[in-house]
Amino acid sequence: MSISLPREPDFDKAGGLVPAIAQDVDNGEVLMMAWMNREAFQETLATGRAVYFSRSRGKLWRKGEESGHQQQVRQILVDCDADTVLLKVDQKGAACHEGFRTCFFREVGPTETKIVAERLVDPDDVYKK
Protein backbone atom coordinates (compact mmCIF):
# COMPACT_ATOMS: atom_id res chain seq x y z
CA MET A 1 0.00 0.00 0.00
CA SER A 2 1.59 3.28 -1.06
CA ILE A 3 1.34 6.40 1.07
CA SER A 4 0.71 9.76 -0.54
CA LEU A 5 2.69 12.85 0.42
CA PRO A 6 0.21 15.72 0.14
CA ARG A 7 1.50 19.28 0.15
CA GLU A 8 -1.45 20.49 2.21
CA PRO A 9 -4.63 19.13 3.83
CA ASP A 10 -7.52 18.20 1.58
CA PHE A 11 -9.56 21.36 2.13
CA ASP A 12 -12.00 20.54 -0.64
CA LYS A 13 -13.00 17.19 0.85
CA ALA A 14 -13.37 18.84 4.28
CA GLY A 15 -15.63 21.61 3.01
CA GLY A 16 -12.99 24.32 3.30
CA LEU A 17 -12.02 24.04 6.96
CA VAL A 18 -9.96 21.44 8.80
CA PRO A 19 -9.34 21.06 12.54
CA ALA A 20 -5.88 22.13 13.68
CA ILE A 21 -4.48 20.92 17.00
CA ALA A 22 -1.71 22.93 18.68
CA GLN A 23 0.66 20.97 20.91
CA ASP A 24 3.47 22.34 23.08
CA VAL A 25 6.67 21.22 21.36
CA ASP A 26 8.53 21.07 24.68
CA ASN A 27 6.28 19.16 27.05
CA GLY A 28 3.70 17.63 24.70
CA GLU A 29 0.72 19.38 26.30
CA VAL A 30 -2.23 19.73 23.93
CA LEU A 31 -2.99 23.44 24.06
CA MET A 32 -5.99 24.07 21.84
CA MET A 33 -7.97 23.07 18.78
CA ALA A 34 -8.98 25.60 16.15
CA TRP A 35 -9.76 25.63 12.43
CA MET A 36 -7.76 26.39 9.29
CA ASN A 37 -8.77 27.22 5.77
CA ARG A 38 -6.25 27.03 2.93
CA GLU A 39 -5.16 30.64 3.40
CA ALA A 40 -4.54 30.14 7.13
CA PHE A 41 -2.57 26.96 6.47
CA GLN A 42 -0.43 28.52 3.75
CA GLU A 43 0.32 31.61 5.84
CA THR A 44 1.29 29.37 8.77
CA LEU A 45 3.59 27.35 6.51
CA ALA A 46 5.15 30.47 5.01
CA THR A 47 5.61 32.54 8.17
CA GLY A 48 6.11 29.97 10.93
CA ARG A 49 3.46 31.74 13.02
CA ALA A 50 0.20 29.92 13.75
CA VAL A 51 -2.72 31.38 11.82
CA TYR A 52 -6.24 30.00 12.13
CA PHE A 53 -9.60 30.82 10.63
CA SER A 54 -12.06 32.16 13.18
CA ARG A 55 -15.47 30.69 12.42
CA SER A 56 -17.21 33.14 14.75
CA ARG A 57 -15.54 36.19 13.20
CA GLY A 58 -15.38 34.79 9.69
CA LYS A 59 -11.79 35.81 9.07
CA LEU A 60 -8.14 34.88 9.58
CA TRP A 61 -7.00 34.83 13.18
CA ARG A 62 -3.30 35.37 13.68
CA LYS A 63 -2.93 33.70 17.07
CA GLY A 64 -1.79 36.26 19.64
CA GLU A 65 -2.68 39.32 17.56
CA GLU A 66 -4.77 40.65 20.46
CA SER A 67 -3.40 38.81 23.50
CA GLY A 68 0.27 38.72 22.51
CA HIS A 69 0.18 34.97 23.14
CA GLN A 70 1.70 33.92 19.85
CA GLN A 71 2.64 30.47 18.65
CA GLN A 72 5.90 29.85 16.81
CA VAL A 73 5.41 26.72 14.72
CA ARG A 74 8.20 24.14 14.89
CA GLN A 75 6.54 21.33 12.95
CA ILE A 76 3.40 20.83 10.88
CA LEU A 77 1.92 17.35 10.57
CA VAL A 78 -1.09 16.09 8.67
CA ASP A 79 -3.07 12.99 9.54
CA CYS A 80 -3.70 9.86 7.48
CA ASP A 81 -6.89 11.22 5.91
CA ALA A 82 -5.27 14.62 5.27
CA ASP A 83 -8.14 16.33 7.02
CA THR A 84 -6.60 17.27 10.38
CA VAL A 85 -3.46 19.29 11.14
CA LEU A 86 -1.15 18.99 14.15
CA LEU A 87 1.09 21.95 14.94
CA LYS A 88 3.99 21.61 17.34
CA VAL A 89 4.49 25.07 18.75
CA ASP A 90 6.40 27.28 21.09
CA GLN A 91 3.53 28.87 23.00
CA LYS A 92 4.05 32.33 24.43
CA GLY A 93 1.96 32.76 27.60
CA ALA A 94 -1.51 31.29 27.78
CA ALA A 95 -3.00 29.51 24.77
CA CYS A 96 -6.51 29.85 26.22
CA HIS A 97 -8.58 33.01 26.21
CA GLU A 98 -9.64 32.06 29.75
CA GLY A 99 -6.05 32.62 30.88
CA PHE A 100 -4.97 29.00 31.20
CA ARG A 101 -1.92 27.56 29.49
CA THR A 102 -4.16 25.02 27.75
CA CYS A 103 -7.80 25.20 26.73
CA PHE A 104 -8.23 21.68 28.16
CA PHE A 105 -8.28 22.70 31.81
CA ARG A 106 -11.46 20.85 32.84
CA GLU A 107 -11.69 17.13 33.47
CA VAL A 108 -15.05 15.41 33.03
CA GLY A 109 -15.41 12.43 35.33
CA PRO A 110 -18.25 10.00 35.99
CA THR A 111 -19.62 12.05 38.89
CA GLU A 112 -18.18 15.55 38.56
CA THR A 113 -16.35 18.03 36.34
CA LYS A 114 -13.39 19.83 37.87
CA ILE A 115 -10.67 22.30 36.98
CA VAL A 116 -7.31 20.54 36.78
CA ALA A 117 -4.99 23.40 35.78
CA GLU A 118 -3.77 26.68 37.21
CA ARG A 119 -4.72 29.98 35.67
CA LEU A 120 -1.65 31.82 34.39
CA VAL A 121 -3.20 35.23 33.79
CA ASP A 122 -6.42 37.12 34.33
CA PRO A 123 -8.25 37.36 30.99
CA ASP A 124 -9.49 40.83 31.95
CA ASP A 125 -5.88 42.00 32.00
CA VAL A 126 -5.00 40.31 28.72
CA TYR A 127 -7.96 41.52 26.68
CA LYS A 128 -8.53 44.84 28.50
CA LYS A 129 -12.23 44.23 28.96
Added chain:
Amino acid sequence: MSISLPREPDFDKAGGLVPAIAQDVDNGEVLMMAWMNREAFQETLATGRAVYFSRSRGKLWRKGEESGHQQQVRQILVDCDADTVLLKVDQKGAACHEGFRTCFFREVGPTETKIVAERLVDPDDVYKK
Protein backbone atom coordinates in the same frame (compact mmCIF):
# COMPACT_ATOMS: atom_id res chain seq x y z
CA MET B 1 -15.08 35.64 35.78
CA SER B 2 -16.64 32.36 36.83
CA ILE B 3 -15.88 29.12 35.01
CA SER B 4 -18.64 26.65 34.27
CA LEU B 5 -18.21 22.95 34.96
CA PRO B 6 -20.20 21.23 32.19
CA ARG B 7 -20.99 17.54 32.53
CA GLU B 8 -20.49 16.95 28.81
CA PRO B 9 -19.56 18.89 25.66
CA ASP B 10 -22.12 21.24 24.17
CA PHE B 11 -23.33 18.92 21.42
CA ASP B 12 -26.28 21.12 20.52
CA LYS B 13 -24.10 24.17 19.82
CA ALA B 14 -21.72 22.01 17.78
CA GLY B 15 -24.49 20.55 15.62
CA GLY B 16 -24.34 17.12 17.23
CA LEU B 17 -20.70 16.19 16.70
CA VAL B 18 -17.54 17.45 18.41
CA PRO B 19 -13.90 16.73 17.57
CA ALA B 20 -12.19 14.33 19.97
CA ILE B 21 -8.40 14.18 20.18
CA ALA B 22 -6.73 11.05 21.52
CA GLN B 23 -3.35 11.51 23.20
CA ASP B 24 -1.03 8.81 24.54
CA VAL B 25 -1.20 9.14 28.32
CA ASP B 26 2.36 7.90 28.72
CA ASN B 27 4.45 9.83 26.21
CA GLY B 28 2.09 12.65 25.20
CA GLU B 29 2.00 11.70 21.52
CA VAL B 30 -1.12 12.92 19.73
CA LEU B 31 -2.50 9.76 18.17
CA MET B 32 -5.62 10.71 16.21
CA MET B 33 -8.61 12.99 15.88
CA ALA B 34 -12.11 11.65 15.42
CA TRP B 35 -15.68 12.72 16.21
CA MET B 36 -18.11 12.09 19.03
CA ASN B 37 -21.84 12.47 19.33
CA ARG B 38 -23.52 12.45 22.75
CA GLU B 39 -24.00 8.69 22.69
CA ALA B 40 -20.32 8.06 21.91
CA PHE B 41 -19.23 10.45 24.65
CA GLN B 42 -21.51 8.94 27.26
CA GLU B 43 -20.48 5.39 26.39
CA THR B 44 -16.81 6.42 26.61
CA LEU B 45 -17.43 8.00 30.01
CA ALA B 46 -19.35 4.98 31.29
CA THR B 47 -17.09 2.21 29.97
CA GLY B 48 -13.61 3.74 29.91
CA ARG B 49 -13.18 2.54 26.33
CA ALA B 50 -12.90 5.14 23.56
CA VAL B 51 -16.01 5.24 21.38
CA TYR B 52 -16.35 7.62 18.44
CA PHE B 53 -18.98 8.35 15.85
CA SER B 54 -17.93 7.37 12.35
CA ARG B 55 -19.14 10.04 9.95
CA SER B 56 -18.45 7.84 6.93
CA ARG B 57 -20.33 4.85 8.31
CA GLY B 58 -22.96 6.90 10.17
CA LYS B 59 -22.73 4.88 13.38
CA LEU B 60 -20.85 4.39 16.63
CA TRP B 61 -17.29 3.23 16.24
CA ARG B 62 -15.87 1.36 19.22
CA LYS B 63 -12.19 1.96 18.59
CA GLY B 64 -10.41 -1.33 18.01
CA GLU B 65 -13.55 -3.35 17.33
CA GLU B 66 -12.07 -4.51 14.03
CA SER B 67 -8.33 -4.00 14.48
CA GLY B 68 -8.06 -4.92 18.16
CA HIS B 69 -6.25 -1.61 18.68
CA GLN B 70 -8.35 -0.42 21.58
CA GLN B 71 -7.97 2.69 23.68
CA GLN B 72 -8.40 2.57 27.44
CA VAL B 73 -9.36 6.07 28.53
CA ARG B 74 -7.48 7.44 31.55
CA GLN B 75 -8.75 11.02 31.49
CA ILE B 76 -11.41 13.02 29.63
CA LEU B 77 -10.94 16.76 29.24
CA VAL B 78 -13.15 19.36 27.59
CA ASP B 79 -11.93 22.65 26.19
CA CYS B 80 -12.89 26.20 27.16
CA ASP B 81 -15.74 26.41 24.64
CA ALA B 82 -16.95 22.90 25.54
CA ASP B 83 -16.85 21.91 21.90
CA THR B 84 -13.71 19.76 21.75
CA VAL B 85 -12.73 16.70 23.77
CA LEU B 86 -9.26 15.48 24.71
CA LEU B 87 -8.86 11.85 25.71
CA LYS B 88 -5.72 10.62 27.43
CA VAL B 89 -5.49 6.98 26.53
CA ASP B 90 -3.57 3.77 26.79
CA GLN B 91 -3.28 2.85 23.13
CA LYS B 92 -3.02 -0.81 22.23
CA GLY B 93 -0.99 -1.23 19.03
CA ALA B 94 -1.39 1.25 16.21
CA ALA B 95 -3.93 4.07 16.48
CA CYS B 96 -3.82 4.62 12.71
CA HIS B 97 -5.53 2.43 10.13
CA GLU B 98 -2.40 2.82 8.02
CA GLY B 99 -0.48 0.84 10.65
CA PHE B 100 1.38 3.72 12.30
CA ARG B 101 1.27 4.37 16.02
CA THR B 102 -0.11 7.86 15.29
CA CYS B 103 -2.20 9.17 12.42
CA PHE B 104 0.12 12.20 12.29
CA PHE B 105 3.02 10.44 10.57
CA ARG B 106 3.59 12.96 7.76
CA GLU B 107 5.34 16.30 8.15
CA VAL B 108 4.49 19.09 5.72
CA GLY B 109 7.44 21.42 5.20
CA PRO B 110 7.99 24.43 2.96
CA THR B 111 9.45 22.36 0.13
CA GLU B 112 8.41 18.75 0.74
CA THR B 113 6.17 16.38 2.68
CA LYS B 114 7.80 13.39 4.29
CA ILE B 115 7.02 10.42 6.50
CA VAL B 116 8.47 10.93 9.97
CA ALA B 117 7.34 7.77 11.77
CA GLU B 118 7.88 4.03 11.53
CA ARG B 119 5.10 1.71 10.54
CA LEU B 120 4.28 -0.72 13.35
CA VAL B 121 2.13 -3.16 11.44
CA ASP B 122 0.95 -3.94 7.94
CA PRO B 123 -2.66 -2.79 7.56
CA ASP B 124 -3.33 -5.75 5.28
CA ASP B 125 -2.57 -8.04 8.22
CA VAL B 126 -4.65 -6.03 10.68
CA TYR B 127 -7.75 -5.71 8.57
CA LYS B 128 -7.45 -8.99 6.65
CA LYS B 129 -8.01 -7.32 3.30
